[in-house]
Amino acid sequence: MRGAVLILGATSAIARGTAVALARRGHPLYLGGRDEAELARIAADLIIRYQIKVHWGTVDAGNYAAHGLFLEQAVETMGGLEGVVLAFGYLGDTVAARTEFEEVKKIMAINLIGAVSLLNECANYLENKRSGFIIGLSSVAGDRGRQSNYYYGAAKGGLSIFLQGLRNRLFVSRVQVLTVKLGFVDTGMTFGLPRLFWVALPYTVGERIIIALEQRQDRVYVPWFWRYIMFIICAIPEFLFKRLKL
Amino acid sequence: MTRSLSKTISGWGCYPTAKSILIRPELMRDVNIPKQGSLICRGQGRSYGDAAISSQGQVMLSERLNRFLAFDDSTGILTAEAGATLAEILETFVPRGWFPAVTPGTQYVSIGGAIAADVHGKNHHHAGTLGVHVTELELMLADGHRQRCSPEKNESLFWATLGGMGLTGIITEASFRLIPIETAAIMAEHNPASDLEVTFKWLEDTDYDDQYTVAWIDCASARRHFGRSIVMKGHHARRDELPDDWKDPFFVPPLCSKSIPFNFPSFVLNRFTMAVFNERYYRHQGRKKGSFITDYASFFYPLDALAHWNRLYGRRGFLQYQVAIPDPYAHEGIRRLLEHLINSRQGAFLAVLKRFGSANAGLLSFPVAGYTLALDLPMTGKKVLNLLQQLDELVIKYGGRVYLAKDACLSPESLRAMYPRLEEWQRIKQVVDPERRFQSDLSRRLQLAGTL
Numbered sequence: 214m215r216g217a218v219l220i221l222g223a224t225s226a227i228a229r230g231t232a233v234a235l236a237r238r239g240h241p242l243y244l245g246g247r248d249e250a251e252l253a254r255i256a257a258d259l260i261i262r263y264q265i266k267v268h269w270g271t272v273d274a275g276n277y278a279a280h281g282l283f284l285e286q287a288v289e290t291m292g293g294l295e296g297v298v299l300a301f302g303y304l305g306d307t308v309a310a311r312t313e314f315e316e317v318k319k320i321m322a323i324n325l326i327g328a329v330s331l332l333n334e335c336a337n338y339l340e341n342k343r344s345g346f347i348i349g350l351s352s353v354a355g356d357r358g359r360q361s362n363y364y365y366g367a368a369k370g371g372l373s374i375f376l377q378g379l380r381n382r383l384f385v386s387r388v389q390v391l392t393v394k395l396g397f398v399d400t401g402m403t404f405g406l407p408r409l410f411w412v413a414l415p416y417t418v419g420e421r422i423i424i425a426l427e428q429r430q431d432r433v434y435v436p437w438f439w440r441y442i443m444f445i446i447c448a449i450p451e452f453l454f455k456r457l458k459l
Numbered sequence: 460m461t462r463s464l465s466k467t468i469s470g471w472g473c474y475p476t477a478k479s480i481l482i483r484p485e486l487m488r489d490v491n492i493p494k495q496g497s498l499i500c501r502g503q504g505r506s507y508g509d510a511a512i513s514s515q516g517q518v519m520l521s522e523r524l525n526r527f528l529a530f531d532d533s534t535g536i537l538t539a540e541a542g543a544t545l546a547e548i549l550e551t552f553v554p555r556g557w558f559p560a561v562t563p564g565t566q567y568v569s570i571g572g573a574i575a576a577d578v579h580g581k582n583h584h585h586a587g588t589l590g591v592h593v594t595e596l597e598l599m600l601a602d603g604h605r606q607r608c609s610p611e612k613n614e615s616l617f618w619a620t621l622g623g624m625g626l627t628g629i630i631t632e633a634s635f636r637l638i639p640i641e642t643a644a645i646m647a648e649h650n651p652a653s654d655l656e657v658t659f660k661w662l663e664d665t666d667y668d669d670q671y672t673v674a675w676i677d678c679a680s681a682r683r684h685f686g687r688s689i690v691m692k693g694h695h696a697r698r699d700e701l702p703d704d705w706k707d708p709f710f711v712p713p714l715c716s717k718s719i720p721f722n723f724p725s726f727v728l729n730r731f732t733m734a735v736f737n738e739r740y741y742r743h744q745g746r747k748k749g750s751f752i753t754d755y756a757s758f759f760y761p762l763d764a765l766a767h768w769n770r771l772y773g774r775r776g777f778l779q780y781q782v783a784i785p786d787p788y789a790h791e792g793i794r795r796l797l798e799h800l801i802n803s804r805q806g807a808f809l810a811v812l813k814r815f816g817s818a819n820a821g822l823l824s825f826p827v828a829g830y831t832l833a834l835d836l837p838m839t840g841k842k843v844l845n846l847l848q849q850l851d852e853l854v855i856k857y858g859g860r861v862y863l864a865k866d867a868c869l870s871p872e873s874l875r876a877m878y879p880r881l882e883e884w885q886r887i888k889q890v891v892d893p894e895r896r897f898q899s900d901l902s903r904r905l906q907l908a909g910t911l
């Protein structure tokens with residue numbers, strides 16, 4: 214029997230894609246998110262389709278004080294965890310953020326502080342167990358700041374660096390940390406956005422992520438070609454880059 | 460946060476098209492009725508005409524609302540969000556020995572779309588429509604609140620929704636029965652019938668009937684072979700009917716991998732290529748003598764083997780014309796329709812004839828006891844539209860009706876002559892949706908809710 218996996222932000226489309234990839238492989242799942250009704254629906258669906266054990270509990274990325282207890286609950290319910298998928302994120306409104314600091318705080322609180330707070334708890338737990346994995350869903354937006362989404366990018370960039378440090382720290386404990394850098398995925402976040410190209414489906418993305426995990430990779434771009442796009446974007450010298458409308 | 464996307468879409472027949480504003484909720488909580496303007500739900504867009512498009516309002520895609528919510532393996536009742544597709548149901552439940560009680564000719568339909576059209580299958584004469592296997596629906600009404608209905612509870616809303624083409628509300632959830640199967644295979648038999656008389660005779664003869672029965676008519680063949688057909692029948696194979704070397708009794712055939720990548724030039728399908736195709740198909744299918752075992756996908760969903768096969772008809776698209784003619788005029792009516800079609804010298808690529816069992820209480824539900832004939836006709840503009848108008852007149856004369864899930868060109872007057880319970884339906888529509896929040900291009904074209 215496969216080990217149980219905790220999915221944080223389980224109501225997002227990419228989380229669902231990842232949950233399916235794990236469920237297909239027989240992992241029991243614990244779903245964490247804010248919306249009880251939706252969590253219950255997604256859990257029921259996974260139970261019926263894949264005949265695995267699924268439980269769920271509510272967690273809010275911004276309620277840091279509750280994170281420790283939440284993890285304890287998940288561990289207890291599942292009788293231990295093998296891994297964690299951190300899938301929540303908040304794109305936010307870049308234009309509003311320029312003038313409304315509340316929006317900036319929200320972007321940072323969810324994408325960075327909330328993520329770090331939850332992953333702290335998970336890292337300590339897995340480090341103790343000396344096995345398991347952490348998958349952090351970051352974004353190509355975190356690879357280089359661009360005027361169109363630099364608040365979100367800054368938070369995700371911070372998350373990427375955090376995951377890198379975690380990977381370094383947990384290496385000796387044989388805990389694998391996988392950083393996923395997502396490009397455009399066909400979710401509510403991107404639906405209807407102009408000028409998107411080659412948008413990946415959440416199920417394809419979920420499958421790619423779990424394959425990267427099985428291949429013991431440290432970092433993966435999904436869809437893969439974003440690796441080359443970001444390589445080029447990151448290679449543009451700043452004196453040129455700052456003139457671009459990106 | 461729901462974003463919208465403005466895009467030109469069409470039904471499966473690629474005609475007509477409409478620039479529509481699409482929205483796509485990812486979660487049930489994001490489903491709501493816009494404060495202003497109209498809305499229509501769209502499942503998999505497998506209705507042929509303009510039922511799931513709207514040039515003057517929002518179109519809500521249900522594709523992400525596809526969770527299975529409960530399954531009772533003592534009764535076979537599945538509860539699912541309405542965006543779940545038949546393909547997903549088959550993939551999950553066939554290996555466990557369950558099959559949809561009714562299935563249309565493609566597995567790429569959503570449950571919501573199938574209920575809204577009250578679809579029928581090759582077993583209508585025994586099992587009725589999908590709708591009669593629905594035990595309960597949850598509907599989001601125009602005022603945004605959710606209402607459950609069933610044949611026992613809020614029945615009038617239930618029977619207005621079966622076949623109601625999405626105009627009574629958004630079906631959010633549905634509970635419906637699956638039937639137990641011993642194997643995933645079909646025991647089939649093809650019998651070539653030499654003309655229309657024989658075809659009718661066999662469709663009424665229990666020796667040529669089975670759980671599923673349908674006749675494929677060679678409508679390119681005039682005069683001597685007029686109405687010749689292959690009468691195809693089959694049933695879910697029993698365990699003891701499988702050959703010894705049949706490996707997995709619950710094998711789920713993989714979904715299609717071949718696809719038509721672009722619209723074909725319109726000359727590809729014309730009267731002559733159709734005649735050749737029909738001749739070949741007749742010979743090929745007729746050659747399968749005696750009964751044979753086949754997988755369920757080849758039996759029920761032969762067209763699904765080629766994704767985007769609708770592009771074969773080219774940019775202008777095509778029309779499906781499906782009618783039901785009630786007994787006792789069905790023989791005469793179908794004969795006259797086929798004669799008219801052949802005399803018009805506008806070949807139909809596909810013609811399917813099947814016997815219908817009795818109608819249900821769905822106010823706009825299509826099937827009535829008698830026969831149904833379905834035709835695929837290339838969209839050639841005025842010419843074919845005129846032909847269909849003439850066919851409509853014949854249908855009305857024989858007391859029949861056109862299937863709304865496939866319609867693209869009926870007139871409001873013809874509709875009124877075909878659906879005697881329309882006014883009853885309109886009264887319920889008026890109660891649950893007084894401001895006509897739910898509208899599609901189909902509903903406006905046919906003035907389904909009444910004149911404005």
Ligand SMILES: Cc1cc2nc3c(=O)[nH]c(=O)nc-3n(C[C@H](O)[C@H](O)[C@H](O)COP(=O)(O)OP(=O)(O)OC[C@H]3O[C@@H](n4cnc5c(N)ncnc54)[C@H](O)[C@@H]3O)c2cc1C
Pocket residue numbers: 471499500501502503504505506507510511521541542562563564565567568569570571572573574575576577578579580581623624625626628629630631762864865899
């Ligand atoms: C190859 C092929 C074979 C077919 N064979 C058959 C057959 O054998 N028998 C048969 O009866 N039909 C058949 N059909 C027609 C098909 O079954 C129907 O058109 C069905 O409604 C399509 O489902 P959909 O999810 O694609 O719905 P759509 O085409 O997206 O929508 C159809 C209607 O349902 C409404 N609707 C969709 N979802 C909801 C919802 N959640 N709540 C409320 N309303 C909703 C829409 O507003 C629209 O009016 C066939 C179609 C094809 C392409």
